[in-house]
Amino acid sequence: SSELTQDPIVSVALGQTVKITCQGDGLRNYYASWYQQKPGQAPVLVFYGEDNRPSGIPDRFSGSRSGTTASLTIAGTQAEDEADYFCGSRDSSGNHRIFGGGTKLTVL
Amino acid sequence: QVQLVQSGAEAKKPGSSVKVSCKASGGTFNSYAISWVRQAPGQGLEWMGAIIPIFGAANYAQRFQGRVTITADESTTTAYMELSSLRSEDTAVYYCARDPHIVGVIIDFYYGLDVWGQGTTVTVSS
Numbered sequence A: 001s002s003e004l005t006q007d008p009i010v011s012v013a014l015g016q017t018v019k020i021t022c023q024g025d026g027l028r029n030y031y032a033s034w035y036q037q038k039p040g041q042a043p044v045l046v047f048y049g050e051d052n053r054p055s056g057i058p059d060r061f062s063g064s065r066s067g068t069t070a071s072l073t074i075a076g077t078q079a080e081d082e083a084d085y086f087c088g089s090r091d092s093s094g095n096h097r098i099f100g101g102g103t104k105l106t107v108l
Numbered sequence B: 001q002v003q004l005v006q007s008g009a010e011a012k013k014p015g016s017s018v019k020v021s022c023k024a025s026g027g028t029f030n031s032y033a034i035s036w037v038r039q040a041p042g043q044g045l046e047w048m049g050a051i052i053p054i055f056g057a058a059n060y061a062q063r064f065q066g067r068v069t070i071t072a073d074e075s076t077t078t079a080y081m082e083l084s085s086l087r088s089e090d091t092a093v094y095y096c097a098r099d100p101h102i103v104g105v106i107i108d109f110y111y112g113l114d115v116w117g118q119g120t121t122v123t124v125s126s
Helices: none
Strands: A010-011 A019-023 A033-037 A044-048 A061-066 A069-074 A084-090 A097-099 A104-107 B004-006 B010-012 B018-025 B035-040 B045-051 B059-061 B068-073 B078-083 B090-098 B120-124
Touching: A010 A019, A019 A084, A019 A104, A044 A061, A069 A084, A084 B045, A097 B010, A097 B045, B004 B090, B010 B018, B018 B090, B018 B120, B035 B068, B045 B068, B045 B078, B045 B090, B059 B068, B078 B090
Parallel strands: A010 A104, B010 B120
Antiparallel strands: A019 A069, A033 A044, A033 A084, A061 A069, A084 A097, A084 A104, B004 B018, B018 B078, B035 B045, B035 B090, B045 B059, B068 B078, B090 B120
């Protein structure tokens, strides 16, 4: 399958830890990348690969993978983390990028 | 630091074509790829294809094959995405983004899209 599935909406209390998941058969072979998008703005890469966080991204963002599920964990969630989060990976051919449908994270 | 600056908003009629530009500044244009991603209103991200400018060959998502053309001009460090036979469902924000790691003629998709343009709104309406 060349699809990535995300929960549409996830909520978290301020200061708590939240895990956003991305499910797809291809994730058994390929790592995911994660993007944060706030309203009216371009996406921002927040995590990719096995254990890579771009410069400037707070270390409360981390990623993991188990079987066909990739996860983005935000520890000590801040109000400014409220955004849409998209996972990305490769299709079954390995030659094209694909994205999940996105998760809207609400910080309560 | 590389920055990507895109051309302005476009309003198009169904059946016509649109060409969006993406100018890279602040770094070399010959060591990475440029991907194009679109986002329809209220929807998710959709990868359309990518090009490695120094080689010129593009790689397209299957659903856009035959309708999209991605090119690059090394002399002006500008990439282009042209979409033809426009329909209302093509109304979206179109982004260019840097694919930072290439191995020969292959894009290493292990790495995420690390620099994004500001987006270009394309509206298709009669």
